[in-house]
Amino acid sequence: MLRIEQRGAFVFATLDAPATRNALNDAMVAGLGDALALAESHADTRALVIRGAGGTFCAGGDFSGFRALMAQPIPGDGVDPIVGFNRSFGALLERLQSSPVATIAVVEGAAMGGGAGLAATCDVVLASATAQFGTPEVTLGLPPAQIAPFIAARLGHHAALRLLLTGRRLSAPQALACGLADEVHEGAALDARLVALLTELGRAEPAALRATKAILQRRRSEPLAVTLDHAARAFAHALRSGTAAEGLAALTVKRPAAWVVTPDEGNR
Known part of the structure; x- marks a missing residue:
């Protein structure tokens, strides 16, 4: 599930599905779209903050959903439902990238696959010192279809190529060094930095x-x-x-x- 809270001029979207490590499914993607729409609907909203509950940001796509789609035959009209499922996530990332409000990802624990792409599309990525970022799609026999353009937009073409072709996992310091994370903070300092950043945005x-x-x-x-x-x-x-x-x-x-x-x- 996704929890959405509006606190004054700030909207908070919390991925909260501990059984799947906050994996993305249709409902989660739609909920993130709703959170973004809420933030954009108020002219005085400064930022949308996205984070995960339970010490994990997002483990990527929900594989149970993938398996269910794989079990379905392609309909007679030739439109594969997997295409729509995958493309809907890209549409969310497009909306995030072009949003008029500031977008902030607070990454604790794993940000894998779609989770890494979700974070990378935000304007600011704050990471805990124990966060890990990864794009393992090619090691699973898949292209990083929807996240690749957004990872490249943040890192640059060649840095994104190295990351996406190898399926590497990055520690928080490594993510900071390559630009996937903007700041890394230890323990409670992460929340303190978020409050400080929102205070700065509140002056705008x-x-x-x-x-x-x-x-x-x-x-x-x-x-x-x-x-x-x-x-x-x-x-x-x-x-x-x-x-x-x-x-x-x-x-x-x-x-x-x-x-x-x-x-x-x-x-x-």
């Missing part, structure tokens, strides 16, 4: 945060000049909307801006 004006993500996302697919034209319009809109005036006024008198929120402000 929500529309400015979304505009910043949009500028960076547009740069992935369009010429630099087009992105800069869009960025100039976003800058002008912010100046004329009044939010920048509030930010500058708050800076002048050294007070928090009106939009500042903290992680401990509770549920809406």
Whole structure:
């Protein structure tokens, strides 16, 4: 199951299926989509936080689901249900990558296969010192179908190639060194760092945060000049909307801006 909680300007999605080590099935993928939709539906939401319960982030795909699909013949229309099952996860990763809200993965224990891809697609990956990341698909006779483009987007083509072709398992320090994790923290320091990061995001004006993500996302697919034209319009809109005036006024008198929120402000 997936637990979804909204706490003020932050949405928390917790993978909680200990019997399968939080493996991904249709319901889990759909639930993550629901959590993302909830975060995006409120203009003042700053971030979606994804983590796993029970000391494991996510063991990858649910093999019981794979076996059930393998037992089904391909329908007469020729559309293999395995294709839809696999592609739905890629659609979730696409949504995560293009989301206007900040996305944070908190990785404890194993992040394998789809779990590694899920983490890699998030904007920030915080890992425990005992976390392990792996992409073992090729050792199981499978391509890392939906996660490969997202691993490559984070690590770069050649680093992703080395990882995906070998099915290597990385320790937290190794994941940090190659860019799969952004920070590694021991024990309780992991939660403390998450709170600190959410506090930082809580100081960001929500529309400015979304505009910043949009500028960076547009740069992935369009010429630099087009992105800069869009960025100039976003800058002008912010100046004329009044939010920048509030930010500058708050800076002048050294007070928090009106939009500042903290992680401990509770549920809406």
